[in-house]
């Protein structure tokens with residue numbers, strides 16, 4: 001079962017990818033994690049990727065695909081995997097398709113966690129961080145005392161990326177680059193839309209229901 005998780009920034013796709021991968025008992029694959037792993041372990045592709053990252057240049061798609069192919073050819077991906085954060089552009093989507101075809105694999109389901117623009121902005125701009133690593137949200141997950149961390153009494157701060165302006169820019173980039181991917185997958189009939197506004201546990205249940213529905217239809221599990 002190959003599942004791709006799509007959604008705007010702050011849609012909760014990272015969290016939901018991890019949950020669905022655990023339930024399916026398949027690896028959760030994020031290209032960011034694979035790069036970090038390869039760099040930490042000084043692999044050949046890791047060394048190559050590091051050259052770009054050190055210079056602050058985007059890693060070329062060709063290299064990302066190669067690193068991803070190495071990962072999904074490992075034995076633990078035989079039953080499938082959940083792909084999180086990739087593809088982000090229509091070019092990446094096409095390269096991914098070609099690579100999967102080479103590997104005799106295909107995407108079974110693309111889950112689209114949909115949240116409104118206002119919700120994305122509200123989620124991102126409401127984030128507050130503590131230097132101890134604990135994260136809060138002024139509306140959905142506030143600290144007991146405003147501005148103060150529950151765990152260490154540290155003063156909370158807003159990351160420079162968590163402003164309305166940056167959130168708007170990221171949302172625009174998402175729409176421009178990622179929504180065309182959804183259109184391609186929709187045409188293929190593999191998109192499942194999930195309401196991302198519900199509480200995390202409910203979203204996870206909704207995703208799981210769709211997976212079961214798919215499995216039943218195709219005689220899986």
Ligand SMILES: [Zn+2]
Pocket residue numbers: 130131132133134149150151152153154
């Ligand atoms: Zn703290």
